[in-house]
Amino acid sequence: xxxxxxxxxxxxxxxxxxxxxxxxxxxxxxxxxxxxxxxxxxxxxxxxxxxxxxxxxxxxxxxxxxxxxxxxxxxxxxxxxxxxxxxxxxxxxxxxxxxxxxxxxxxxxxxxxxxxxxxxxxxxxxxxxxxxxxxxxxxxxxxxxxxxxxxxxxxxxxxxxxxxxxxxxxxxxxxxxxxxxxxxxxxxxxxxxxxxxxxxxxxxxxxxxxxxxxxxxxxxxxxxxxxxxxxxxxxxxxxxxxxxxxxxxxxxxxxxxxxxxxxxxxxxxxxxxxxxxxxxxxxxxxxxxxxxxxxxxxxxxxxxxxxxxxxxxxxxxxxxxxxxxxxxxxxxxxxxxxxxxxxxxxxxxxxxxxxxxxxxxxxxxxxxxxxxxxxxxxxxxxxxxxxxxxxxxxxxxxxxxxxxxx
Amino acid sequence: xxxxxxxxxxxxxxxxxxxxxxxxxxxxxxxxxxxxxxxxxxxxxxxxxxxxxxxxxxxxxxxxxxxxxxxxxxxxxxxxxxxxxxxxxxxxxxxxxxxxxxxxxxxxxxxxxxxxxxxxxxxxxxxxxxxxxxxxxxxxxxxxxxxxxxxxxxxxxxxxxxxxxxxxxxxxxxxxxxxxxxxxxxxxxxxxxxxxxxxxxxxxxxxxxxxxxxxxxxxxxxxxxxxxxxxxxxxxxxxxxxxxxxxxxxxxxxxxxxxxxxxxxxxxxxxxxxxxxxxxxxxxxxxxxxxxxxxxxxxxxxxxxxxxxxxxxxxxxxxxxxxxxxxxxxxxxxxxxxxxxxxxxxxxxxxxxxxxxxxxxxxxxxxxxxxxxxxxxxxxxxxxxxxxxxxxxxxx
Numbered sequence: 001x002x003x004x005x006x007x008x009x010x011x012x013x014x015x016x017x018x019x020x021x022x023x024x025x026x027x028x029x030x031x032x033x034x035x036x037x038x039x040x041x042x043x044x045x046x047x048x049x050x051x052x053x054x055x056x057x058x059x060x061x062x063x064x065x066x067x068x069x070x071x072x073x074x075x076x077x078x079x080x081x082x083x084x085x086x087x088x089x090x091x092x093x094x095x096x097x098x099x100x101x102x103x104x105x106x107x108x109x110x111x112x113x114x115x116x117x118x119x120x121x122x123x124x125x126x127x128x129x130x131x132x133x134x135x136x137x138x139x140x141x142x143x144x145x146x147x148x149x150x151x152x153x154x155x156x157x158x159x160x161x162x163x164x165x166x167x168x169x170x171x172x173x174x175x176x177x178x179x180x181x182x183x184x185x186x187x188x189x190x191x192x193x194x195x196x197x198x199x200x201x202x203x204x205x206x207x208x209x210x211x212x213x214x215x216x217x218x219x220x221x222x223x224x225x226x227x228x229x230x231x232x233x234x235x236x237x238x239x240x241x242x243x244x245x246x247x248x249x250x251x252x253x254x255x256x257x258x259x260x261x262x263x264x265x266x267x268x269x270x271x272x273x274x275x276x277x278x279x280x281x282x283x284x285x286x287x288x289x290x291x292x293x294x295x296x297x298x299x300x301x302x303x304x305x306x307x308x309x310x311x312x313x314x315x316x317x318x319x320x321x322x323x324x325x326x327x328x329x330x331x332x333x334x335x336x337x338x339x340x341x342x343x344x345x346x347x348x349x350x351x352x353x354x355x356x357x358x359x360x361x362x363x364x365x366x367x368x369x370x371x372x373x374x375x376x377x378x379x380x381x382x383x384x385x386x387x388x389x390x391x392x393x394x395x396x397x398x399x400x401x402x403x404x405x406x
Numbered sequence: 407x408x409x410x411x412x413x414x415x416x417x418x419x420x421x422x423x424x425x426x427x428x429x430x431x432x433x434x435x436x437x438x439x440x441x442x443x444x445x446x447x448x449x450x451x452x453x454x455x456x457x458x459x460x461x462x463x464x465x466x467x468x469x470x471x472x473x474x475x476x477x478x479x480x481x482x483x484x485x486x487x488x489x490x491x492x493x494x495x496x497x498x499x500x501x502x503x504x505x506x507x508x509x510x511x512x513x514x515x516x517x518x519x520x521x522x523x524x525x526x527x528x529x530x531x532x533x534x535x536x537x538x539x540x541x542x543x544x545x546x547x548x549x550x551x552x553x554x555x556x557x558x559x560x561x562x563x564x565x566x567x568x569x570x571x572x573x574x575x576x577x578x579x580x581x582x583x584x585x586x587x588x589x590x591x592x593x594x595x596x597x598x599x600x601x602x603x604x605x606x607x608x609x610x611x612x613x614x615x616x617x618x619x620x621x622x623x624x625x626x627x628x629x630x631x632x633x634x635x636x637x638x639x640x641x642x643x644x645x646x647x648x649x650x651x652x653x654x655x656x657x658x659x660x661x662x663x664x665x666x667x668x669x670x671x672x673x674x675x676x677x678x679x680x681x682x683x684x685x686x687x688x689x690x691x692x693x694x695x696x697x698x699x700x701x702x703x704x705x706x707x708x709x710x711x712x713x714x715x716x717x718x719x720x721x722x723x724x725x726x727x728x729x730x731x732x733x734x735x736x737x738x739x740x741x742x743x744x745x746x747x748x749x750x751x752x753x754x755x756x757x758x759x760x761x762x763x764x765x766x767x768x769x770x771x772x773x774x775x776x777x778x779x780x781x782x783x784x785x786x787x788x789x790x791x792x793x794x795x796x797x798x799x800x801x802x
Binding site: 004005006007008009010011014015017019020036038039040041042043048051052055056058059060061062063064066098099101102105109110111112113114127130131134135172203205234246247248249250251252260261263264267268270271272273274275276277278279280 | 410411412413414415416417420421423425426442444445446447448449454457458461462464465466467468469470472504505507508511515516517518519520533536537540541576607609638650651652653654655656664665667668671672674675676677678679680681682683684
């Protein structure tokens with residue numbers, strides 16, 4: 001009998017997952033799914049065409065360079081070289097991974113030691129805590145606080161003294177996510193400088209999850225903490241093809257940083273997965289080079305997608321306001337938080353489950369993105385995804401208009 | 407300064423890698439590359455067409471089920487249900503991973519504990535040892551020993567094997583057909599291993615990525631089908647090897663729910679999900695061939711027939727050049743004993759191969775240093791070019 005064989009300690013307590021609970025629910029086609037974050041709008045046609053073309057070339061169906069397909073890392077080097085305003089070595093300062101997830105994992109496994117502490121800002125993308133724990137390290141949480149009258153994600157902030165108190169000699173890194181999922185906050189230059197000052201003072205690393213970096217709404221600017229003085233050498237910045245090109249199912253991402261850090265992520269890659277799929281990498285490379293040429297112009301997808309989404313954001317917000325709810329208008333990303341207190345119907349998971357069953361509308365409870373101590377503060381919020389086609393938003397609107405007429 | 411920030415202990419000593427050294431050499435287009443194991447023959451057209459079709463469906467470019475795209479796990483359940491002769495639950499007994507590599511990694515991370523021992527048969531696919539070490543466990547090596555000249559003549563010494571098992575042994579990793587030798591473990595050999603697994607209550611991680619590449623007169627046996635083994639075995643397969651699309655990096659782990667669920671936990675906390683369009687295309691390829699199983703058009707057997715011709719041609723080319731090939735029973739690699747050559751000028755010639763010492767531990771290097779590994783899943787023009795080089799070997 002194999003009864004003594006159980007899971008390894010490193011995955012102790014990591015079997016629960018919010019998505020498993022909600023994805024099956026949302027698979028029901030009668031439910032309007034604003035829960036899990038993926039587009040139901042089509043990807044750009046040239047990206048799909050590039051995949052078709054890639055798979056027609058025999059050698060592009062075979063193994064490529066482990067740390068990233070040459071045409072892709074070169075394209076990334078071009079695009080980000082321009083964005084960062086520095087030369088980025090495609091072979092030593094870039095690693096291609098299986099989505100932003102894969103970059104986070106390679107970073108944790110390559111750099112985080114058993115017994116380290118890693119600071120995480122709440123609300124956080126839910127995989128950060130399990131990944132820190134799987135590396136045998138301790139997550140140290142700090143919540144974003146909100147002004148009592150708020151309306152946008154800019155009204156959420158970190159308390160400087162509280163943040164400072166989280167750093168100590170065991171701190172390996174701080175994870176930041178800007179634009180933030182689920183709130184949509186874009187960290188300002190001053191906020192990033194405050195974080196940078198602490199990283200430099202305590203000699204910690206910074207893992208900056210910037211997968212939504214192109215989804216920036218008017219009046220706001222995305223700033224890369226790695227471009228602040230003293231930060232390039234201690235920062236890993238994460239990007240995503242899935243979010244950049246609306247192809248979340250392609251699962252390609254990248255880590256960019258200094259060689260002395262990236263090489264350890266590459267070691268992880270070479271001993272865990274070896275390489276990412278070739279035809280997908282070739283197609284993403286084509287998409288990047290095409291848009292590199294268009295950077296700064298209105299046709300560039302890096303900015304045109306944000307314009308398209310801003311309209312949806314504003315529409316989503318008014319639909320919610322008309323239904324008597326209080327949305328938090330995001331500065332970036334494609335999620336919107338909604339305070340459901342005024343609906344007088346429970347909170348949190350209970351609310352969302354009721355809403356899915358009774359109203360046929362799916363969302364995600366924001367407590368999925370915070371630690372136990374912060375659950376009380378966040379239980380009144382649900383997260384809605386608005387990177388959806390008009391017919392989906394129409395259907396959501398119909399449900400929300402009729403909310404009170406039951 | 408970030409000077410105190412170095413690599414985590416879990417990757418200590420794992421930065422070296424044989425492929426990095428050789429892949430750049432073989433990137434030179436004037437070199438005939440029989441080194442790294444990938445086909446230069448085209449994949450079946452219907453598989454590529456299935457990918458084209460998948461990407462044209464918008465939702466197939468978005469996230470799918472984390473543990474495996476539904477149409478793929480159902481197809482795997484069908485194909486392997488037939489092969490194993492048992493019902494396989496597509497949702498609880500299968501995990502889709504990023505290649506065979508990803509299955510190996512999920513298995514190690516999910517089941518192997520710090521301080522465990524894991525038995526590995528030499529020569530081994532080179533990632534087994536680093537993965538065991540990265541899990542904080544100790545690799546315990548046992549070499550295949552040679553009687554005479556075909557891959558069937560390599561065997562495990564029963565007493566030696568038995569001596570490797572103890573109370574710390576978490577698992578034994580077997581690879582059949584074996585890379586690089588091409589040995590197919592016989593039923594008796596698998597039974598010997600199974601008996602030890604049962605006696606010591608250890609797990610078995612069976613890497614069977616080359617399971618379809620079986621040459622005439624031989625049969626692939628799944629250790630998980632032996633009595634008492636299903637409940638303690640994870641069996642690994644590969645779309646890349648099955649459909650000649652190594653660059654698609656899709657694989658799968660099949661086993662009992664009480665073990666697979668831990669691999670699924672790893673998946674959900676490391677990568678979350680595999681690429682959707684590739685999974686859909688592989689599902690199409692599997693269902694098409696499921697219908698053809700047992701018939702000559704089935705790719706699972708037609709590829710092996712195609713490769714057997716190449717195997718035999720490679721062997722005679724080598725023999726004519728005065729070398730001693732080890733004729734493989736399965737897989738697409740061939741070991742060659744290069745003792746008869748007065749020099750070992752491979753890197754200096756235009757023919758790339760891999761030294762077999764890359765696949766063994768330090769203590770076995772002496773026994774294996776006379777062998778190189780050649781990959782023969784290559785189109786005729788590649789084999790022609792290899793032949794030309796080898797014919798002229800002695801005329802330098």
